[in-house]
Amino acid sequence: MKNLQELISEMHLNTNMNIEEIPDLDLYMDQVIQLFENKYAPSKRYPEDKILTKTMINNYAKGQLFYPIKNKKYSKNHFLLISLIYQMKGTLTINDVKQTLHLLNSKITEEDFDLQQLYSSYLELTEANTETFKKDVVNHEEEVNQLVSKLQDEDEDYLKQLLLVAVFTNMSNFYRRAAERIVDEIGRKETE
Template sequence: MENIDKLISQLALDSQIHTNDIPKIDLYVDQVIQLFETSFQDTKRFSDDKILTKTMINNYAKGKLFYPVQQKKYTPEHIMLISLIYQMKSTLSINDVKKVLEQVNDKAQSRELDLSAFYETYLTLQQDNHAAFREELERQAIAVEGAHGEWDGELSRVLFIASLVHKSNLYRRTAEKLADELVREQADGKNTH
């Protein structure tokens, strides 16, 4: 089984846009793309993968995944929202991401939400997730090795991959279920007003 420390280091779990990485001035789209490329460079599976493109950002804007920009400039709050979208879109559909972030967008735009504090809390939760992930990955590797130690490395690796995919699917389905519940609660709240 592959060395867990080596595997985790290759995952670049600490790649993130922290609030202090975000310039205090508004950015044009090319600058936003460069910030994401720089911040998430180590997370690419293939070197020519694109982290974020103008088309993606334009589609997010047209789809109202974040509140409108002014004069083609993205505020630090927009960058935080785009970062949340970037993280969520790998698991949830764009439609689900829009629904999940709808209240965050509305409250951030009307200044009812300190988006910076919300985003910092998200980053703290991410750090907690990294520690739990490391422990779980180590536990899973030991379980695979212990379950069928007589199988060669390739078969053990297939078991490990299949087990990780299953766990990923459980988390994705849970996130989808929670997104559906959030949407129902939002709809119920709108219907009672």
């Protein structure tokens, strides 16, 4: 098995769109897609994977995941919302993402809400979470190594990999379920 630290570094965990990297002028869809492809390319699992497509953006617009664009151009706020959608859609359903962002879209259009400040907070949390994740991975690996060594099996590497996959997917499911509960709470508050 590859060293787990190598695998983590290959994941490019801190690949996020920083506010300074987004132009202050409005962009056409192709420009938005190109910026996403350039930024997130290192985090793709397979080289042929697409980060963002016209179809995806059109579906987000039709599904009202972000407020309407003007003159076929996307503002910096649209870009930030698409970035949040990109991060959430790997775990949540599109309906859950829409529910989560509904009030935020209203705040942006009706209250002139400062999305850049909120997004900066998200980036700070993401950076802290990356460090927590790295420590947790080391802890999980140590626990798995201890447990597998007791089995005294010739396929020790495979058993370690199997348990790590099981543990990581289990933790992922815990976080997904917690996120879904919060989405449900958001939905309940909006219908009150």
